[in-house]
Amino acid sequence: MLAGVAFAGTITGTVMYDGDAPARPALTATKDQHCIDAVAGTKSEALVVSKGKGIKNVVIYARVRGAKATAPDKNPVMDQSGCAYYPHVLAIVAGSTVDITSSDPVAHNVHSHAKKNDAINYQIPQPGKVIPHKVAKAEDIKFTCDIHAWMTGYIVAVPNNFFTVTGYKNADGAWLSSADYEKSADPGNYTIADVPAGRARVVAWHEELGSANKTVEVPASGDIAVNFTSADFKKSTK
Numbered sequence: 001m002l003a004g005v006a007f008a009g010t011i012t013g014t015v016m017y018d019g020d021a022p023a024r025p026a027l028t029a030t031k032d033q034h035c036i037d038a039v040a041g042t043k044s045e046a047l048v049v050s051k052g053k054g055i056k057n058v059v060i061y062a063r064v065r066g067a068k069a070t071a072p073d074k075n076p077v078m079d080q081s082g083c084a085y086y087p088h089v090l091a092i093v094a095g096s097t098v099d100i101t102s103s104d105p106v107a108h109n110v111h112s113h114a115k116k117n118d119a120i121n122y123q124i125p126q127p128g129k130v131i132p133h134k135v136a137k138a139e140d141i142k143f144t145c146d147i148h149a150w151m152t153g154y155i156v157a158v159p160n161n162f163f164t165v166t167g168y169k170n171a172d173g174a175w176l177s178s179a180d181y182e183k184s185a186d187p188g189n190y191t192i193a194d195v196p197a198g199r200a201r202v203v204a205w206h207e208e209l210g211s212a213n214k215t216v217e218v219p220a221s222g223d224i225a226v227n228f229t230s231a232d233f234k235k236s237t238k
């Protein structure tokens with residue numbers, strides 16, 4: 001074997017809903033005309049399933065021994081747009097600083113329900129204000145807005161850089177809306193590349209379904225398929 005050659009494989013698979021997904025409840029804004037207009041016709045993002053039975057907004061990561069957490073050079077952004085958190089689920093590596101901001105002409109507040117990280121609660125009175133928020137520890141954190149009760153979002157901080165989110169971006173790398181995802185044939189495809197060969201625990205998290213995990217041996221080259229369905233998930237007991 002040659003020194004310096006990396007032995008790494010790709011974990012890939014699908015996350016699919018068993019049976020028929022429940023209809024998404026419509027959201028209703030009750031204050032601020034901007035929000036009432038923006039939210040009209042939108043639906044809850046808590047469980048979004050495609051025509052291909054794929055589940056959107058599942059965070060998947062691989063726990064591997066010795067993996068480091070490297071924060072990105074450019075801070076991930078959690079926006080508030082149309083009186084919704086955007087993206088609805090933002091996955092990051094622990095130690096990242098998230099730029100929390102707003103694009104809306106109405107005041108929001110960013111209310112973190114973190115237990116392991118700082119549980120911030122800040123007003124964002126006008127669009128463009130940025131609150132850099134360091135998320136030091138791995139945790140799935142719910143965010144709400146105390147002004148607008150229908151607003152929820154999640155920052156999911158994972159322990160290393162081997163992570164992805166289902167249904168998150170289209171082929172061009174742009175955010176994929178839940179309405180577009182619902183119409184798609186996506187089976188909940190995901191890919192995590194360059195995972196070191198050896199044992200890995202593949203963990204999947206979803207805000208409604210809870211979490212699931214499977215332990216696999218990542219090959220020294222090529223792919224290993226790890227598929228999940230909604231029946232694999234158990235709700236968190238915390």
Ligand SMILES: [Cu+2]
Nearest residue numbers: 108145147148
């Ligand atoms: Cu708000």
